Amino acid sequence: MKRIITVVLCLFVLFPAVAFSENGDFIVYITKSGTKYHLDGCPSLRSSKIPITLSEAIAQGYEPCSRCNPPTLVSTDSQLTSTIGTSIDLEALALPYCRTPENIVHHTGYSLLYSEENEQAVWVAYVLTAEEVAGNFDRNDNFRADSDIVTGSASLSDYKGSGYDRGHLAPAADLKWSRASMNDSFYLSNMSPQAPGFNRGVWKKLEEWVREEATAERAVCVVTGPILTDGPYETIGGNGVTVPKRYYKVLLDW
Structure with missing residues (x-):
């Protein structure tokens, strides 16, 4: 189903x-x-x-x-097939349609499409498995600019004193299954300015619920991002990072 x-x-x-x-x-x-x-x-x-x-x-x-x-089909002896019991390539399925796939940036554990105009990702996408939810690498808070964004990503100074949290789109707790994935989760390309009460409240609860779904269903595809079509927006920092008014999260349970 x-x-x-x-x-x-x-x-x-x-x-x-x-x-x-x-x-x-x-x-x-x-x-x-x-x-x-x-x-x-x-x-x-x-x-x-x-x-x-x-x-x-x-x-x-x-x-x-x-x-x-x-999309491509994975072989019957692949790890995904043995874990999910399907010939569908979930990693390919998780990526939203993109007319310029060469602009998609791939990090350990997730991919993203960056908006230079808004200095944040339009979306981040990844497959989250029950095994990954059970990972045990500690959060390292290594917030930093993303050198893989050819136009330059947001910087730490953009958020300093802004009153907004550096809100994860792909949560660190979803990427605690390796040291590299945890480290990559703190790229500022994976952040969006979020009000503290939102980031630490309903958004955190939503992230926890996604991990519960992944544990229960063995794997889910996750796409998350800010809504960037209902401006004008407040901006922060010298790079003019957009402060979204709303966010979305889409899960596919294959």
């Missing part, structure tokens, strides 16, 4: 999604003359497109388009 759990703080948000066939297989697109399979809307898919299941595309020798980064 597949469940999508959408947790909304003041607003419901929809992401463009990968289509599925009746049997649960991914729907991708090919052309008669091409050799690649694509997501709908891929800029490389210029001629008449033919919908086809991912399994059929692979069986016919089509390869994934690197430009749109369509």
